Amino acid sequence: MGFDEELIDRANKINDIIIDNLPAVQGEQKLLLEAINYSVRVGGKRVRPMLMLETYKLCSGQNEKEVYPYMAALEYIHTYSLVHDDLPAMDNDDYRRGNLTTHKKFGEDFGILAGDGLLNYAYEVMMNAILHSKDMQKNAKAGSIIAQKAGIYGMVGGQSVDVWLTDKAVGQNDLEFIFQCKTGALIEAAFMAGGVLAGAGNDTVKQLEKAGNLVGVAFQIKDDILDITSTQEQFGKPVLSDERNKKTTYVTLYGMEKANEDVIKMSKKAEDIVRNIGDNIFLAELINKLINRIN
Numbered sequence: 001m002g003f004d005e006e007l008i009d010r011a012n013k014i015n016d017i018i019i020d021n022l023p024a025v026q027g028e029q030k031l032l033l034e035a036i037n038y039s040v041r042v043g044g045k046r047v048r049p050m051l052m053l054e055t056y057k058l059c060s061g062q063n064e065k066e067v068y069p070y071m072a073a074l075e076y077i078h079t080y081s082l083v084h085d086d087l088p089a090m091d092n093d094d095y096r097r098g099n100l101t102t103h104k105k106f107g108e109d110f111g112i113l114a115g116d117g118l119l120n121y122a123y124e125v126m127m128n129a130i131l132h133s134k135d136m137q138k139n140a141k142a143g144s145i146i147a148q149k150a151g152i153y154g155m156v157g158g159q160s161v162d163v164w165l166t167d168k169a170v171g172q173n174d175l176e177f178i179f180q181c182k183t184g185a186l187i188e189a190a191f192m193a194g195g196v197l198a199g200a201g202n203d204t205v206k207q208l209e210k211a212g213n214l215v216g217v218a219f220q221i222k223d224d225i226l227d228i229t230s231t232q233e234q235f236g237k238p239v240l241s242d243e244r245n246k247k248t249t250y251v252t253l254y255g256m257e258k259a260n261e262d263v264i265k266m267s268k269k270a271e272d273i274v275r276n277i278g279d280n281i282f283l284a285e286l287i288n289k290l291i292n293r294i295n
Contacts, residue, residue: 003285010282014046014053014071021072021125035106035114036121039083040076042099047290048074048190051215054283055194055208058274067197069129070142073122074193077150078186080118081159087111090163123147142193149189158182162247170248176217179250183223184216191215204277211273218266218291221259224249226293228256267291 001009022040025033049071056067086093086101087108094104103111126143133139148154158181165174191212195205228251251259271284 061198154185
């Protein structure tokens with residue numbers, strides 16, 4: 001089986017894990033649960049949970065099922081961030097992954113509530129995993145990393161600066177902060193939590209954090225490139241969104257040539273870190289695939 005076929009197969013298995021952990025659509029709050037399920041089920045590359053699982057394997061984890069709740073929780077957190085990001089007060093996008101955004105299908109009010117519900121449900125999933133684990137300290141550490149990387153010092157913090165600087169002059173330091181937090185933080189969480197759950201030591205977890213940062217920033221730079229060079233059909237969401245929202249991007253700040261060069265450099269550094277930690281050819285190829293994607 002070639003890499004692309006293996007990637008599809010593993011993504012499908014991970015998607016099953018994420019779907020299996022979703023709440024049932026029932027009860028008085030049924031419409032909210034429909035919106036939550038819709039937001040997750042419309043698809044996605046499942047990049048973050050896949051990176052977590054592959055890092056767990058890289059660090060010689062012995063029971064991959066212990067990672068499943070954290071994989072699902074991280075994807076729920078990522079999905080809630082997209083649901084809120086698409087809202088009229090933020091990017092005001094009508095399509096995501098080729099489908100109507102949650103607020104366009106269920107209304108702005110339920111777009112907000114679906115995001116709120118997904119975030120809180122992610123913590124429910126992790127707390128249940130911690131309470132039923134054999135090693136509560138290890139599991140709590142993984143959950144704590146995800147919480148920190150998702151919060152005010154991570155993804156939400158990066159998003160807040162991104163919103164605040166809309167229509168304002170954005171310098172190199174501002175953009176680096178946004179990239180490292182808004183996109184990089186959850187990918188750092190994927191690498192770090194996978195390592196922690198596998199029993200990796202502190203030094204290894206720090207190296208995994210660096211790899212996650214490099215992949216996250218390169219992933220965002222590539223996103224900026226595709227916003228200009230791709231089509232809506234390829235990208236799965238409206239292109240030229242950054243230009244429409246008057247956002248400074250890596251491409252507008254440094255130019256297309258440097259953007260492409262830096263994506264390659266960061267990808268290479270991340271792959272080198274992974275290879276120094278252990279042997280996982282699929283993970284190294286996955287990093288390369290993410291950075292060189294066309295959608």
